[in-house]
Amino acid sequence: MAQVSTRAIQAGWDALAANPRLVVAVAGGALALVAALALYRRLRRAPGERFRALLAGRESISVLLHPNPDGDAMAAGIAVAELAESVDTDAVIQYTGQVRRQENRAFRTVLDVELDRIDHVSDLAAEAVVLVDHNAPRGFAGADGVLPFAVVDHHPGEGGGEAYTDVRTDYGASASILAEYFRDTGATPIPPDAHETEVTGATLSTRTATGLLYGIISDTNRLTRGAAAADFAAGAYLQPGVDEDNLERIADPAVSTEALDVKARAIAGREVRGSFAVSDVGRVSSVDAIPQAADELVGLEGVTAVVVLGEREGTIHLSGRSRDDRVHMGRALEAAVSDVNDASAGGHARMGGGQIGPQVTADGSEDVPVFGREELIDWLFDAMDGER
Numbered sequence: 001m002a003q004v005s006t007r008a009i010q011a012g013w014d015a016l017a018a019n020p021r022l023v024v025a026v027a028g029g030a031l032a033l034v035a036a037l038a039l040y041r042r043l044r045r046a047p048g049e050r051f052r053a054l055l056a057g058r059e060s061i062s063v064l065l066h067p068n069p070d071g072d073a074m075a076a077g078i079a080v081a082e083l084a085e086s087v088d089t090d091a092v093i094q095y096t097g098q099v100r101r102q103e104n105r106a107f108r109t110v111l112d113v114e115l116d117r118i119d120h121v122s123d124l125a126a127e128a129v130v131l132v133d134h135n136a137p138r139g140f141a142g143a144d145g146v147l148p149f150a151v152v153d154h155h156p157g158e159g160g161g162e163a164y165t166d167v168r169t170d171y172g173a174s175a176s177i178l179a180e181y182f183r184d185t186g187a188t189p190i191p192p193d194a195h196e197t198e199v200t201g202a203t204l205s206t207r208t209a210t211g212l213l214y215g216i217i218s219d220t221n222r223l224t225r226g227a228a229a230a231d232f233a234a235g236a237y238l239q240p241g242v243d244e245d246n247l248e249r250i251a252d253p254a255v256s257t258e259a260l261d262v263k264a265r266a267i268a269g270r271e272v273r274g275s276f277a278v279s280d281v282g283r284v285s286s287v288d289a290i291p292q293a294a295d296e297l298v299g300l301e302g303v304t305a306v307v308v309l310g311e312r313e314g315t316i317h318l319s320g321r322s323r324d325d326r327v328h329m330g331r332a333l334e335a336a337v338s339d340v341n342d343a344s345a346g347g348h349a350r351m352g353g354g355q356i357g358p359q360v361t362a363d364g365s366e367d368v369p370v371f372g373r374e375e376l377i378d379w380l381f382d383a384m385d386g387e388r
Contacts, residue, residue, distance in 0.1 A: 048181030061080075063093045083178075207243075209241030276305050317355055320333050333346065359371070
């Protein structure tokens with residue numbers, strides 16, 4: 001048997017020597033097989049492992065939040081930064097606009113989140129930009145020219161990253177995706193009363209675990225709106241590492257007098273048609289009071305979908321909430337303002353938002369819209385009814 005095998009091997013070598021093209025084909029096939037196996041191994045890796053490996057290939061990154069970042073965006077930001085630092089990649093968390101709502105300011109303060117505010121593309125801290133909680137750069141001069149290195153998001157959109165894109169619109173929060181990344185890498189959440197040295201292997205800090213859980217509960221209204229099974233699973237994974245005292249300080253900060261006033265105006269001035277409600281709260285100094293009022297209004301008995309609108313510096317801001325399967329709030333708001341100049345709107349099935357910029361009238365004035373507020377309210381009701 002050994003003699004036969006030796007002869008067969010020798011015959012094979014003789015055939016290869018006599019046919020150079022066959023040698024090239026065999027070598028090419030072998031290389032292709034090796035490449036295919038390498039690709040297969042890479043694709044088999046969990047998303048968190050692939051993302052972490054991509055970060056390891058960069059010296060530094062800019063983690064870019066969306067304008068006026070909320071808790072979910074900041075949580076995703078600090079999570080990406082921690083993953084980057086675990087592979088010795090420098091990370092700077094950057095944003096545009098302002099951190100305004102009480103809970104968001106509390107998040108930043110309690111968890112000591114370092115944020116770098118930018119106004120121009122030249123302010124970006126690194127060439128490699130990672131977008132979290134949005135999938136297209138916006139809100140600063142030159143944003144249109146930025147090609148993100150990677151994108152991690154749960155909002156609908158057409159944007160993506162050059163090297164990596166993970167957009168899961170069925171998830172209630174970007175924080176849930178980042179929690180899965182840590183779980184993919186085998187990271188153990190560090191209990192708040194433990195020290196890092198007490199946990200062996202890969203870890204998830206208490207600070208980031210607390211932030212991620214807040215990101216999930218804030219974007220899903222405490223897991224009651226738009227939450228998927230993955231959000232609950234992410235919360236369960238994070239729980240051992242959560243500092244409950246800090247979580248409470250973030251989730252229940254002192255409420256401003258204006259926020260309470262706007263909520264009261266929204267409830268008292270609501271117009272109800274069937275199970276839908278629209279409320280115009282008039283002028284506000286902080287637009288963040290408008291979505292807080294929408295959260296309050298949708299909890300009223302008999303109300304299944306609401307839109308609250310208010311005006312600041314000539315711009316009308318819209319915030320909608322829905323717990324009605326007939327009303328996809330993002331699409332409803334988009335339809336309501338579809339014929340209005342300088343207007344934008346969108347969002348998820350359960351929540352959405354929009355803006356209507358100052359409208360130019362026949363006399364050139366930008367202070368008075370070309371449509372009446374009553375007309376806008378009719379459009380909102382029609383859109384929720386599916387008639388627009």
